[in-house]
Amino acid sequence: MSNEKTHATDSASVPSTSSSAQHSVLRTKHSLCLVTGANTGIGLETALGLAKLGPTVVMLCRDQQRGESAQRYIKQQSGNDRVELMLCDLASQKSIRKFADEFKSRYQRLDVLVNNAGVVLRQRSLTQDGLESTFAINHLAYFLLTRLVLDLLEKSAPSRVVNVSSAAHHYGKLAINSWPTANNYSAFGAYANSKLANVLFTYELARRLEGTGVTVNCLHPGGVGTNLFRGLPKFLQAAIKLIASSPEKGAKTSIYLSSSPEVEGITGKYFARSRQQESSAASHNIEAAKSLWRLSEELTGFIPSEKEAGAVS
Numbered sequence: 001m002s003n004e005k006t007h008a009t010d011s012a013s014v015p016s017t018s019s020s021a022q023h024s025v026l027r028t029k030h031s032l033c034l035v036t037g038a039n040t041g042i043g044l045e046t047a048l049g050l051a052k053l054g055p056t057v058v059m060l061c062r063d064q065q066r067g068e069s070a071q072r073y074i075k076q077q078s079g080n081d082r083v084e085l086m087l088c089d090l091a092s093q094k095s096i097r098k099f100a101d102e103f104k105s106r107y108q109r110l111d112v113l114v115n116n117a118g119v120v121l122r123q124r125s126l127t128q129d130g131l132e133s134t135f136a137i138n139h140l141a142y143f144l145l146t147r148l149v150l151d152l153l154e155k156s157a158p159s160r161v162v163n164v165s166s167a168a169h170h171y172g173k174l175a176i177n178s179w180p181t182a183n184n185y186s187a188f189g190a191y192a193n194s195k196l197a198n199v200l201f202t203y204e205l206a207r208r209l210e211g212t213g214v215t216v217n218c219l220h221p222g223g224v225g226t227n228l229f230r231g232l233p234k235f236l237q238a239a240i241k242l243i244a245s246s247p248e249k250g251a252k253t254s255i256y257l258s259s260s261p262e263v264e265g266i267t268g269k270y271f272a273r274s275r276q277q278e279s280s281a282a283s284h285n286i287e288a289a290k291s292l293w294r295l296s297e298e299l300t301g302f303i304p305s306e307k308e309a310g311a312v313s
């Protein structure tokens, strides 16, 4: 196979394909999955679960040490040597563009993209691009990264985009134009808005990709005991840990949407516990989804191709 330029292609260390044979999108050892925020929490368990199915798994992480330690763990636990680490700070559009360029120079296919990395930020802050950080990391990074690798996903169809959202999206507000610059900051409000943006983005992208063989779905992973809430007061963190499930359980729906033949061809849906669920009324607002799309293009300086510009206005 000619798809990966930098890796041995017939590594004997690829696990048995007996389980991957059931997972049609990952049916060959040439398949490639990209998981963001793969060094800890739900992303780590998602990358591990996918690595066990046999494809090459590329972990997008922001910190070399944390990334390498997780990479060693995933290789060891999965028996899959084709687990690669690439660095990227999703708070920086420059870093995302550099990552996408490097990714495309190394790989010529992409079967599954899991946009998983996310934050809850107690204090309002701006990224180096001058954007409110929660919105930038939790939504704009999903948008920009996906757009930059869409050509690979289209080339590799049938392929899948899986966006990790949250039930918190039910509390999100559609005041789209105020999202990046809101003055009345609350950690949960900013988070809920960004998670609503994940669902709106999923539905809009699915509409735009109809007929391409690229499916796009989003999910709520459940309440999961991870580092996500590290910025919150200690008593709240402790309370969350008491009722939360394990990251391994939290990764199940991401792995299901990334690999199960049961969801082949299903697109533009919201899942929890590996089942389709109803998302909020606001998430179905098509005008809001279009406005968010245009705003995201503006804020990322993304120039749509002529084909895209003509397809949906």
Ligand SMILES: NC(=O)c1ccc[n+]([C@@H]2O[C@H](COP(=O)([O-])OP(=O)(O)OC[C@H]3O[C@@H](n4cnc5c(N)ncnc54)[C@H](OP(=O)(O)O)[C@@H]3O)[C@@H](O)[C@H]2O)c1
Binding pocket: 036, 037, 038, 039, 040, 041, 042, 043, 060, 061, 062, 063, 066, 088, 089, 090, 091, 092, 116, 117, 118, 119, 137, 164, 165, 166, 167, 220, 221, 222, 223, 224, 225, 226, 227, 228, 229, 244
């Ligand atoms: N935990 C829950 O109960 C829950 C519920 C609903 C939805 N979710 C969603 O699940 C997803 C994963 O969250 P989690 O619970 O697994 O949280 P987590 O343990 O904090 O993991 C988040 C991951 O995102 C990475 N990340 C954060 N900012 C980044 C940046 N600027 N550049 C690159 N990577 C960055 C983190 O890297 P570092 O380790 O370097 O910080 C980490 O790998 C999020 O989208 C979250 O909204 C979680």
